[in-house]
Amino acid sequence: xxxxxxxxxxxxxxxxxxxxxxxxxxxxxxxxxxxxxxxxxxxxxxxxxxxxxxxxxxxxxxxxxxxxxxxxxxxxxxxxxxxxxxxxxxxxxxxxxxxxxxxxxxxxxxxxxxxxxxxxxxxxxxxxxxxxxxxxxxxxxxxxxxxxxxxxxxxxxxxxxxxxxxxxxxxxxxxxxxxxxxxxxxxxxxxxxxxxxxxxxxxxxxxxxxxxxxxxxxxxxxxxxxxxxxxxxxxxxxxxxxxxxxxxxxxxxxxxxxxxxxxxxxxxxxxxxxxxxxxxxxxxxxxxxxxxxxxx
Amino acid sequence: xxxxxxxxxxxxxxxxxxxxxxxxxxxxxxxxxxxxxxxxxxxxxxxxxxxxxxxxxxxxxxxxxxxxxxxxxxxxxxxxxxxxxxxxxxxxxxxxxxxxxxxxxxxxxxxxxxxxxxxxxxxxxxxxxxxxxxxxxxxxxxxxxxxxxxxxxxxxxxxxxxxxxxxxxxxxxxxxxxxxxxxxxxxxxxxxxxxxxxxxxxxxxxxxxxxxxxxxxxxxxxxxxxxxxxxxxxxxxxxxxxxxxxxxxxxxxxxxxxxxxxxxxxxxxx
Numbered sequence: 001x002x003x004x005x006x007x008x009x010x011x012x013x014x015x016x017x018x019x020x021x022x023x024x025x026x027x028x029x030x031x032x033x034x035x036x037x038x039x040x041x042x043x044x045x046x047x048x049x050x051x052x053x054x055x056x057x058x059x060x061x062x063x064x065x066x067x068x069x070x071x072x073x074x075x076x077x078x079x080x081x082x083x084x085x086x087x088x089x090x091x092x093x094x095x096x097x098x099x100x101x102x103x104x105x106x107x108x109x110x111x112x113x114x115x116x117x118x119x120x121x122x123x124x125x126x127x128x129x130x131x132x133x134x135x136x137x138x139x140x141x142x143x144x145x146x147x148x149x150x151x152x153x154x155x156x157x158x159x160x161x162x163x164x165x166x167x168x169x170x171x172x173x174x175x176x177x178x179x180x181x182x183x184x185x186x187x188x189x190x191x192x193x194x195x196x197x198x199x200x201x202x203x204x205x206x207x208x209x210x211x212x213x214x215x216x217x218x219x220x221x222x223x224x225x226x227x228x229x230x231x232x233x234x235x236x237x238x239x240x241x242x243x244x245x246x247x248x249x250x251x252x253x254x255x256x257x258x259x260x261x262x263x264x265x266x267x268x269x270x271x272x273x274x275x276x277x278x279x280x281x282x283x284x285x286x287x288x289x290x291x292x293x294x295x296x
Numbered sequence: 297x298x299x300x301x302x303x304x305x306x307x308x309x310x311x312x313x314x315x316x317x318x319x320x321x322x323x324x325x326x327x328x329x330x331x332x333x334x335x336x337x338x339x340x341x342x343x344x345x346x347x348x349x350x351x352x353x354x355x356x357x358x359x360x361x362x363x364x365x366x367x368x369x370x371x372x373x374x375x376x377x378x379x380x381x382x383x384x385x386x387x388x389x390x391x392x393x394x395x396x397x398x399x400x401x402x403x404x405x406x407x408x409x410x411x412x413x414x415x416x417x418x419x420x421x422x423x424x425x426x427x428x429x430x431x432x433x434x435x436x437x438x439x440x441x442x443x444x445x446x447x448x449x450x451x452x453x454x455x456x457x458x459x460x461x462x463x464x465x466x467x468x469x470x471x472x473x474x475x476x477x478x479x480x481x482x483x484x485x486x487x488x489x490x491x492x493x494x495x496x497x498x499x500x501x502x503x504x505x506x507x508x509x510x511x512x513x514x515x516x517x518x519x520x521x522x523x524x525x526x527x528x529x530x531x532x533x534x535x536x537x538x539x540x541x542x543x544x545x546x547x548x549x550x551x552x553x554x555x556x557x558x559x560x561x562x563x564x565x566x
Contacts, residue, residue, distance in 0.1 A: 011469055015384035016396070018377045019440055023400055026415065026437035033414035044417065092309060095302045102306070108552055109310040112317070115548050115555075117498030119516045120537050123523060124320045127530060133332040135319065173313070177559055230409060233500050237520065251409060251501075258413050259505075271410010278409070 038268040044258070049265075056269035067270060070248040071277075077164045077249075078228040082221055085168040089175035089220075094205075096176075097183040107180070110173035118170070118233025125166045126238055129153045153239050159246050166234055171227070175220050182216035183209070218289035225281055229274075250274045317541075324534035331530050343531065350535040354526075358511060359518030360539060366432060366514055367496045373436035374492050375485055378443025383473045385444065386451035387459070397448075401441055416505045424506075431506050431514075435499065439492045446558075450484035451477060487558040490551045497544050515540040 038056055042049040060067055096106050113121065128135045131151025140149050152162045186209065194204050210217075232251040235241060241248040241256075254274070257267035323331055325342035351357040384390070385397050415434055416425070424430030454477065462472045478485075496514075503517040510521065515536075522529075522536055548555070 008469075009390060012384055012388045012390045015388065015469075015473075016381045019381035019400070019444065020396075022377060022433070022437040022440060025418075026434050030411045030414035030418055031408055033417065034408060034410045037414060037417070038410075088309070092306060095306060102303075106306055106310060107556070108549075109313050111552070111555065112313050112548075115494060115544060116541060117500065117516050119498075119500050119519055120541060121316075123519060123533065123537060124316050127323065127534070128316060128319070133530075135335070138335055169312070169316075174559070177556060181556065181559070233516075236500075237523075254410055254413070258416075264413060264417070267413050268410050271408065271413060274409045 034268045034271055037265050038272050040265040042264045043262040044264040045262075052265070056266045057273065059266070060269055060273055066245050066248060067250075067253050069245050070250050070253045073160060073247060074229045074231060074249040076160060077167055077231060078225055080164045081168055081171060081224050081228045085172045086175050086220060086224060088168075089172045090179055092172075093176050093179035093183055094209075097180060107177065110176050112173065113170045114174040116170065119237045121166060121170045122234045122237025125162075125169075126153065129162050129238075154243050156243050156246050159239055159243060163235060163238060163247050166238065167228065167231055170234065171224070175224065178220055179213075179216060182213055186212050214292045215289060218285060218292065222282060222285040222289075225285070226278060229278060229281075320534050320537055324531055324538050326531055328529065328531055346531045346535040347539065350532045350539060354522055354532050354536055355510060356515070356518060356522075356536045356539050359513055359515045362428075362512060363497055363514040363516075363540075364543075365428070366435070367493050369432050370435045370439065370496045371489055371492045373432070374439035374443045375488055377436060378440050378488070379447045379478060379481065379485070380473070381440075382444045382447030382451055383477060386448045387477075388469070397444075401445055412501060412505060415502075419506060426506065426508050426512065428512060431502060431512070434502060435496055439488070439495065442491065442558075443488050446484050446487060447481060450481050454480055483554070483557070486551060487554045490547060490554045491558045493547055494544065 039051060039053055040049040041052045041056070092106070092110065096103055127133075129152035131137065131149075131154060134152070136152065137149040140146065150158060152158050190208050190212075191204050194208060199207070229249075230251055231249050235247055235249055235252055239247040241252045250270070254267050254270045257263050257270060318337060322337045322339055324346055325339040325344070326334055327343055351360075381400075385393060419425045419430045419434075422430070424433070458480075459472050459476050462476045467475065498516065499514070500516040500520075503514050504520075507513050507517060510518075513521065519533070519536055519540060523533055526532065
């Protein structure tokens with residue numbers, strides 16, 4: 001190798017070196033460390049780590065009911081987000097895609113909640129759902145519905161619904177924007193031609209829009225699942241998992257194992273388990289997406 | 297009729313989006329005694345002093361300054377690091393390029409929900425826990441995947457001629473990158489500015505784990521600390537929230553066309 005070529009190659013590697021360093025130190029090392037820690041019992045401070053093999057995993061899988069409650073809670077919110085939130089996003093995208101007037105206004109306003117932090121959103125909604133001074137209860141009292149008033153976020157029957165509502169309020173605008181971008185890539189002529197041929201609204205929607213939008217639908221659902229299952233900020237700023245464990249979610253359980261119980265190894269095992277579940281969901285969705293692309 | 301219904305639906309959803317924010321602003325101007333009884337949105341006797349108290353006694357001034365520092369440093373770090381790497385991936389030839397690119401992008405995108413535990417352990421070991429640097433470096437790393445991907449896509453589309461001309465004029469690779477490619481990449485850089493600034497400004501989990509000194513905390517963490525210690529001071533809390541969203545709203549309204557571009561690019565990345 002000539003000196004010149006060597007110098008060129010060295011400069012080239014200098015370009016990627018900073019990114020590579022970040023990547024190794026802050027992505028690769030923690031990634032491997034999670035797996036390593038997951039087979040130890042460790043309080044995070046002491047120099048001694050006790051090797052326990054698969055014990056953390058068997059405990060999480062078979063003896064930790066609150067972990068599975070947290071999975072169920074996140075799953076419930078995810079289910080609502082997939083149906084109600086994305087349904088609303090699609091409906092609004094379909095409307096705005098056609099109504100030219102106010103398109104930009106709606107896009108700006110609907111995307112406002114996603115721009116806010118989960119903490120801010122949670123704290124503001126706290127103040128609306130509050131049991132004694134909350135806006136919702138005051139409104140109901142004025143309307144003569146005193147019997148319906150309650151501490152929405154502290155009542156076991158409503159807490160999970162209230163949290164899900166806040167999450168969907170924050171999230172629908174994001175699905176709306178992606179779906180709208182997707183809709184606008186569909187050539188106008190397709191719909192117009194079909195209309196000339198006498199096709200109704202529903203036929204155009206189900207025969208043209210849906211098949212062409214399938215890849216976007218899958219993308220939005222996979223991102224909704226990954227995002228909602230890992231819900232955290234809104235939980236911690238509203239219910240903090242309560243009342244009881246009615247709104248616990250996987251991330252709050254992992255944090256509790258780490259910070260409250262000082263069981264770093266167990267927290268890592270929960271993380272690995274949760275990561276594998278999310279990975280399985282992603283792979284399933286991608287397979288479905290591939291399979292569905294045969295129809296469009 | 298259908299048109300009317302469509303507009304009514306859109307308008308009512310828009311109102312639902314805006315109302316909690318308006319309510320928050322109006323509450324931030326009431327007094328501790330009127331906030332629970334006065335349900336009007338319009339406040340006849342606005343208490344602007346709430347903002348002063350939140351800024352000083354509530355320490356939101358300090359939190360605000362911290363958030364600003366974190367946002368600026370992380371944004372600069374992401375843009376510099378990712379554009380350098382993206383330029384190499386787009387323009388230069390070196391062994392292992394494709395594999396490295398794929399590994400870099402894909403591993404950065406896989407969510408590892410427990411990785412914050414190991415990250416925390418690592419930061420403690422590096423003596424970076426409870427330091428500004430310990431909060432900044434992981435977030436720069438967090439922005440690199442989207443950064444490298446976006447910048448590479450952009451560089452790939454730039455015409456090679458300009459850079460060849462600069463090379464003939466005697467520029468070295470670095471000068472071409474800095475003086476020719478980067479100025480042309482402004483739209484991509486703008487997307488990165490918006491996205492990373494939003495991400496850093498709204499980050500909470502890492503701040504909760506890494507920072508325990510109040511003097512280092514960003515706004516999101518400060519809001520939680522304030523709410524924990526002054527549970528019922530709603531007007532001041534609402535003023536703190538208002539303070540925390542002013543910069544992000546400004547950025548959003550000024551640069552919202554880049555947000556749409558960014559979401560689409562981020563979605564395409566998957």
